[in-house]
Amino acid sequence: MPTAAALRLQIETALAHRIPSSLSPAPRTIRPLAPTGIFTVDNLLQGGLPLGAITEIIGSECSGRTSFALSFTAQITQTGKVCAWVDVSNALSPESASAIGIDLNRLLWVRCGVTNPITPLSSQISFSLPPKYLIVPPVKKGLHGGGFGPHPRGEVKGLSTAVSGLLRPEAIAPRCAEPQRRTKVEKEIFEPNPPQSIRSIQRTLTPRKSWFKPWSKIDQALRVTDLLLQAGGFSAIVLDLGSIAPEFASRIPLATWFRYRAAAERSQASILLLTQHACAKSSAGLVLRLQPAIALHDEPTVFTGIEHRVEVARERFTPTNVVPMRKQPQSDRSASWHSRTAWAGQR
Amino acid sequence: MTRPAELYACLYAKELPAQAMLRLRPQLRERPFVVMQGEAPLQQVCSLNTKARALGVAHGMTKVEIDTFPSVTVLPRSHAEEQTAKSALLECAGTFSPRIEDRSDDTSLLLVIDIAGTERLLGSPSKMGKTLLHQVKLFGITACLAIASNFHAAICLARSMSPSNQVAITTSGQEGLALARLPLTVLDLPEKYAETFSLWGIHTLGMLAELPEKALVSRMGQEGRRLRLLARGELNHLFIPLEAAFTLEEHMELDTPIELLDSLLFVVGVLLKQLILRTTTRVLALASVTITLSLEDATSHTRTVRPALPTNNRQLWIKLLHLDLEDHPPQAAILALSLTAEPGSTSKVQLGLFSPQLPEPMRLDVTLARIRAIVGEDCVGRAMLKDTHQRDGFTIEPFTIPSESSTEVTSTQPRVAIRQLRPPENISLTLIGHQPKAFFFREKQYTVERAYGPWLTGGDWWAPTLWGNEQWDLIARSRDGELLGCCLLRDLTQNSWQMAALYD
Numbered sequence: 087m088p089t090a091a092a093l094r095l096q097i098e099t100a101l102a103h104r105i106p107s108s109l110s111p112a113p114r115t116i117r118p119l120a121p122t123g124i125f126t127v128d129n130l131l132q133g134g135l136p137l138g139a140i141t142e143i144i145g146s147e148c149s150g151r152t153s154f155a156l157s158f159t160a161q162i163t164q165t166g167k168v169c170a171w172v173d174v175s176n177a178l179s180p181e182s183a184s185a186i187g188i189d190l191n192r193l194l195w196v197r198c199g200v201t202n203p204i205t206p207l208s209s210q211i212s213f214s215l216p217p218k219y220l221i222v223p224p225v226k227k228g229l230h231g232g233g234f235g236p237h238p239r240g241e242v243k244g245l246s247t248a249v250s251g252l253l254r255p256e257a258i259a260p261r262c263a264e265p266q267r268r269t270k271v272e273k274e275i276f277e278p279n280p281p282q283s284i285r286s287i288q289r290t291l292t293p294r295k296s297w298f299k300p301w302s303k304i305d306q307a308l309r310v311t312d313l314l315l316q317a318g319g320f321s322a323i324v325l326d327l328g329s330i331a332p333e334f335a336s337r338i339p340l341a342t343w344f345r346y347r348a349a350a351e352r353s354q355a356s357i358l359l360l361t362q363h364a365c366a367k368s369s370a371g372l373v374l375r376l377q378p379a380i381a382l383h384d385e386p387t388v389f390t391g392i393e394h395r396v397e398v399a400r401e402r403f404t405p406t407n408v409v410p411m412r413k414q415p416q417s418d419r420s421a422s423w424h425s426r427t428a429w430a431g432q433r
Numbered sequence: 434m435t436r437p438a439e440l441y442a443c444l445y446a447k448e449l450p451a452q453a454m455l456r457l458r459p460q461l462r463e464r465p466f467v468v469m470q471g472e473a474p475l476q477q478v479c480s481l482n483t484k485a486r487a488l489g490v491a492h493g494m495t496k497v498e499i500d501t502f503p504s505v506t507v508l509p510r511s512h513a514e515e516q517t518a519k520s521a522l523l524e525c526a527g528t529f530s531p532r533i534e535d536r537s538d539d540t541s542l543l544l545v546i547d548i549a550g551t552e553r554l555l556g557s558p559s560k561m562g563k564t565l566l567h568q569v570k571l572f573g574i575t576a577c578l579a580i581a582s583n584f585h586a587a588i589c590l591a592r593s594m595s596p597s598n599q600v601a602i603t604t605s606g607q608e609g610l611a612l613a614r615l616p617l618t619v620l621d622l623p624e625k626y627a628e629t630f631s632l633w634g635i636h637t638l639g640m641l642a643e644l645p646e647k648a649l650v651s652r653m654g655q656e657g658r659r660l661r662l663l664a665r666g667e668l669n670h671l672f673i674p675l676e677a678a679f680t681l682e683e684h685m686e687l688d689t690p691i692e693l694l695d696s697l698l699f700v701v702g703v704l705l706k707q708l709i710l711r712t713t714t715r716v717l718a719l720a721s722v723t724i725t726l727s728l729e730d731a732t733s734h735t736r737t738v739r740p741a742l743p744t745n746n747r748q749l750w751i752k753l754l755h756l757d758l759e760d761h762p763p764q765a766a767i768l769a770l771s772l773t774a775e776p777g778s779t780s781k782v783q784l785g786l787f788s789p790q791l792p793e794p795m796r797l798d799v800t801l802a803r804i805r806a807i808v809g810e811d812c813v814g815r816a817m818l819k820d821t822h823q824r825d826g827f828t829i830e831p832f833t834i835p836s837e838s839s840t841e842v843t844s845t846q847p848r849v850a851i852r853q854l855r856p857p858e859n860i861s862l863t864l865i866g867h868q869p870k871a872f873f874f875r876e877k878q879y880t881v882e883r884a885y886g887p888w889l890t891g892g893d894w895w896a897p898t899l900w901g902n903e904q905w906d907l908i909a910r911s912r913d914g915e916l917l918g919c920c921l922l923r924d925l926t927q928n929s930w931q932m933a934a935l936y937d
Contacts, residue, residue: 124847147852147915147937148915148916148919148937149937151937152851152937153847153848153937156848165789166788167790168791168792175852177855178853179853180816180818181826182848182849183816186850187842189835189840194815194832195813195816195829196808196812196813197813198808198812200808200809200812200855306808310804310808314800316800317792317793317796317799317800318796319790319791319796319797320792328852378914378915381882387885388885389883389885389906389908392916423847424847425846426847426848427848427849428848428849
């Protein structure tokens with residue numbers, strides 16, 4: 087009786103001219119992955135994010151895209167590799183990056199569309215009294231330090247004018263027969279000095295819609311990413327389009343993403359794309375969609391953290407490429423995790 | 434005690450002013466060319482090339498006389514360029530022997546190199562001489578070389594040589610014979626002695642050497658004895674070696690003011706080639722290059738480029754200088770430029786088999802310079818945190834690949850990241866009982882679910898600043914159910930609200 091292997095070989099050779107290697111599955115390609123540092127997400131993705139591919143992370147503001155990308159970058163810098171953060175909206179906070187565990191020496195930060203830095207000026211306003219309330223420096227006259235001449239007799243000189251200066255004018259004004267109106271004493275107002283700076287603050291604090299027309303920033307960021315991919319050697323490049331409205335981000339030509347995908351494959355760099363809406367389409371190797379977050383209310387007085395939820399929207403490289411005959415049990419395609427603020431402590 | 438064997442090589446380059454100019458202007462070498470010196474109406478030819486001499490141009494001709502030769506190119510004399518040419522040749526000679534004496538005069542270069550005892554290292558004197566002349570030729574200078582065991586004999590022989598006769602070697606003891614046929618002019622005699630000798634009918638060194646010593650001393654004093662010994666090739670000399678500092682500097686004055694950067698880079702390329710030649714002879718590389726441009730408005734523009742690793746790649750240096758000057762262009766036309774360089778050790782990078790893949794330092798330098806040209810000077814690099822609680826308490830430093838391993842510790846728990854809004858955006862906010870209740874942000878209305886705060890911020894206690902800011906952490910939700918965790922700042926002096934950061 088022929089064995090199963092012999093039968094299989096017989097069938098395969100019979101069908102070879104029509105279907106080559108019909109019964110033996112194609113060798114499985116193991117694609118390298120890098121962990122994200124978030125346990126539940128690593129479990130969901132069976133190891134982490136793919137190397138040498140574009141990973142697109144979609145979500146609204148506050149959905150957890152930045153903390154996810156920073157956590158992944160921290161894992162990479164820990165292994166001694168270098169990463170680049172192309173910051174389209176100049177929104178990265180190095181303090182929080184450091185708190186997450188990124189080695190800032192290994193992170194090249196490129197800030198696009200930076201205007202001149204404006205610091206809130208209110209901390210620079212110094213309050214001071216008007217000069218008339220300050221002690222006037224003594225006028226030097228004669229030989230003595232503050233006297234009025236060489237002789238003590240001269241010291242009373244000018245005393246009468248000084249006394250009259252102290253008195254209010256109505257006290258010494260000549261009285262008339264008809265009653266005189268009392269002059270109303272104006273209340274003195276202390277104002278911060280100098281008034282010019284306040285005007286300049288008001289001018290600078292007029293609404294600036296820097297997020298409104300971001301074309302130049304996007305253009306800069308895409309050119310910079312191109313250069314970084316050409317230079318090679320960066321293990322992860324994060325292109326942060328997270329604050330760019332979908333109507334702008336979706337206008338980036340698809341050829342750009344295709345080019346990035348090819349370059350990433352060549353240099354084995356992971357490109358993380360943070361967006362509000364899917365842009366890279368079929369060029370993305372993995373698309374993660376972050377659902378609106380839920381705030382945690384652990385403490386009544388301080389903000390302690392957010393619960394994020396993520397689901398896999400698209401995965402280009404499935405673990406196996408054998409198409410089963412039966413429908414397989416579907417695995418859960420979503421995960422959630424809690425991220426805490428730095429001041430919340432360990433929980 | 435026997436005297437140690439002496440051997441001197443005398444390197445002689447005539448017409449140094451013209452050769453120094455032609456060194457950096459190779460296109461003029463095939464044309465008649467003169468260098469003039471002096472104040473404007475009284476200029477005179479101080480140096481010229483062979484092509485000009487063939488036309489009939491001579492030293493000391495005035496500007497009017499030169500104007501009768503239409504094909505002659507005229508340039509004013511530049512002492513700075515001569516000095517750089519001279520130091521380049523000194524560098525070159527220094528690679529053969531550390532003992533060099535400089536006997537140059539105003540228009541020619543004369544270096545006497547003590548090469549005694551270098552045979553085993555550099556080969557025979559003739560081989561060494563050819564190598565030296567080849568090196569000198571690479572610098573763009575034509576020179577001749579005489580080798581003799583007497584210092585003064587070597588000088589006299591070198592002075593008498595024509596450039597076609599490149600290396601002349603005189604064996605020890607034969608100096609008198611070799612010098613005998615030379616005219617008295619090679620001795621550089623004072624005028625009164627030259628006149629006396631011509632009256633006596635003495636025209637060559639051989640004739641001078643034959644004169645009886647005592648009779649010569651009785652007529653001319655000790656100077657007569659010295660001249661006789663010189664002519665016989667027997668005068669001893671105390672060698673005073675020159676100790677030149679190793680400075681890498683090239684200077685060039687442009688013929689016409691340049692405004693275009695591209696045309697400047699051609700000149701920069703020529704100067705860099707010279708600098709790189711000098712560093713390679715010392716097995717060094719250029720670590721940093723400073724370019725100083727003298728501008729038409731009597732100011733100067735200085736830029737320094739320092740890549741991550743010292744390199745001798747000329748194309749890389751030109752690209753880095755180009756990108757830097759494009760970023761910081763000079764404000765007026767350029768009259769002259771000088772390049773100063775610092776040497777560094779040639780870069781050796783030992784790559785590990787299991788070390789992570791990192792950017793190549795040279796390519797990274799060019800990439801960073803290109804990115805700087807796109808986004809601006811202060812917007813590329815690595816962030817360095819300052820020890821402060823102020824907003825944006827960081828500085829940007831140039832990015833370099835760190836060699837040591839990372840010391841940061843990743844937090845075990847996922848942390849909330851902050852997205853800063855730079856500058857903070859103004860918002861309008863509704864307060865009920867001193868608590869925020871609703872606000873408009875980016876043309877959307879949000880209702881506040883939770884408000885944490887206020888905390889007073891801003892100001893250092895030691896500085897005379899106001900604590901005029903309040904910070905609030907708000908959890909708000911828009912009408913379409915979107916959550917917004919944000920950090921708000923309230924300016925107490927202005928009573929205005931600003932969105933400072935978002936928790937993401």
